[in-house]
Amino acid sequence: MPRVIPFDSDYIQKVLKRIKKKNDQVKQIVLGNYSSERYRDIVVFNSSNSDDFSTLGRLIGKNTHLTKLSVKEDNLIALDASNRDFYDGLTRNSSINDLFLSNRRLLGEVAEGILRVYKEKNSLTRLVIVGANLRNGSGHTTLVTTLQRCTNLIQISLSSCNINDEILLPIVEAIRGRTSLEKLHLNNNRIRRAGSTALAALLEDTNCNVTHLHLNQNRIDNEGMTAIANSLANNTSLRTLDLHHNSISSKEPFCNVLCNTTSINSIHSSNHTLENLMLYPGNLSNREGPELQSLLKMNKTKNKRQVAIRKVLKYNPNMDMEPYFADWISDDDD
DSSP states (O other): OOOBOOOOHHHHHHHHHHHHTTOTTOOEEEESOOBOOOOSSEEEEOOSOHHHHHHHHHHHHHOSSOOEEEEEGGGOSSOOTTOHHHHHHHHHOSSOOEEEEEOSSBOOHHHHHHHHHHHHHOOOSEEEEESOBTTSTTHHHHHHHHHHHOTTOSEEEEESSOOOHHHHHHHHHHHTTOSSOOEEEOOSSOOOHHHHHHHHHHHHSTTOOOOEEEOOSSOOOHHHHHHHHHHGGGOOSOOEEEOOSSSOOOOHHHHHHHOOTTSHHHHHTSOOOOOEEEOSSSOHHHHHOHHHHHHHHHHTSSOHHHHHHHHHHHHOTTOOOHHHHTTTSOGGGO
């Protein structure tokens, strides 16, 4: 573990000098920590003097190598919403596209100010917020308007943010139809049935390209889980779905959507994309059962025509299709 000490003026000046030099090895700046550990690609900064943050902002505005900004807001001492030099510097910066915000209480004025900057810039590709209570204060509104304007996001992670269904619905609406979005993490919140239904509608959208959806440690019940499972019937993008530590007691909806055995045509048009499904904590392979695990394993084959044929053969063993599709179902393609 790195030593934790208050920064003195000499250390602060060394950090500012590293930013000023525009060293192309320095990619990330962390605000709000007191760690004095020296990293090659990270600078850690905090100060009890607002002028130091003003200087930092001006230097960030001229730096073209920084790509990530991390802010531990509840540890900041001298940075507030009135420091125009800092926020103007962020506005001028052209390289930062990855934003991490954390707070043990709520999304405060510093985080809101930073979100407003990137709402106007529309340069973010990754946004992570951890531990900020979005049910208190104005942070939720600021977040939603930022998500509406940030159309290039590839990953959104809102973990441990006390998000309930009421908070989630406008968030989902703000990101609906985004073809760029690939990863959505909403773990450790308070999402229930209505939120699950909204997420199901998101997955059903033909423009949805989300490949990873993490909903572990919420309050999703069997009906909410079923809505999400059914939304995957025509979804060809989602590969990983994490639902463990919810109020789920059935896996049948996923068995049905991965292989609808009503007819050969329904098997052929089942979901052949979902590869990783976490429903229960602990030993997942045992608890999810052999049938579901078998279907998920089949879906890991890249050639989805092969997946469809294998499922047809699995549930229609007397049907002699193999001579026609022998070249498609070679084990070499697994």
